[in-house]
Amino acid sequence: MAGKGVYRYDIIQRDADFTNACTHISLMNHILQAAGDDADLNGFGIGDLNVGNCSWVISRMCTEFGRRPSQGESIAVRTWVSEVGRFMTTRNMEVTDGAGEVIARTVTQWAVIDIDTRRAVDIRANIDYKGAVSDEPSPVDTPQRIPRLDCVPVAEKTVAYSDTDFNRHMNAMKYIEWVIDHLPVEELTSGRLRRIDINFLKEAVLGQRLTLHTLPDDPGRRYEIREAASGEPLCRCSFTFE
Secondary structure (H helix, E strand, O other), X not given: OXXXXXXXXXXXXXXXXXXOEEOHHHHHHHHHHHHHHHHHHOOOOXXXXXXXXXXXXXXXXXXXXXXXXXXXXXXXXXXXXXXXXXXXXEEEEEEEOOOOOEEEEEEXXXXXXXXXXXXXXXXXXXXXXXXXXXOOOOOOOOOOOOOOOOOEEEEEEEOOHHHEOOOOEEOHHHHHHHHHOOOOHHHHHOOOEEEEEEEEOOOOEOOOEEEEEEOOOOOOOEEEEEEOOOOOEXXXXXXXXX
8 A cells, every 4th residue: 555664673672671671762763764764765755845845744643552662673564654734744653572562652733934933834735745644544633732731840951952853953862761750660661651742842953951841649640841941841641641
């Protein structure tokens, strides 16, 4: 079917934590790598867009976890595009282990921006995008819209060189990595984390000061990252535990 691809990755030492299981961040990085690999293969990867002074940016993402694979395992990420709208496209991923069991499912929503203006561009006319659309629906509910939180600051950081990516802004997973480090280790390693929803609202750039906010005793485990100077929200995320 149109636009479907399968990409295989090995879980190596740097992917695993002290329980020998792949971290949530490493697994999500492999998932996003498959998205990039498939876009490249179909002619609308980052390099292709850069020719027209454009680039992909992720807007929303959710991942549901079954189990985390262990170091030494191999995984396969199957990915497909299920929708192309005026400014947004939906890409899906399903992760299977060596036995063919599904261990994670992801839905992502992306926009194409003009590199100079940072504004979204209309992608409906691009025949490569339209040719990639499959009639298979998303494997889980699309990413939730997370409302603004009336919450308190719990940490600060400055965007450093190691946080940035090819777009010269803070890498998507660096937001989540920062938040995950504020969750109890016991919860992260227990296998009870079932879903992460992320809303990316605005880019954070090198040298920018950020604050991390959360709600005390929030059962929904919701977090918001803001620009320290203005208080403008840049990213919101929610963690669902069983």
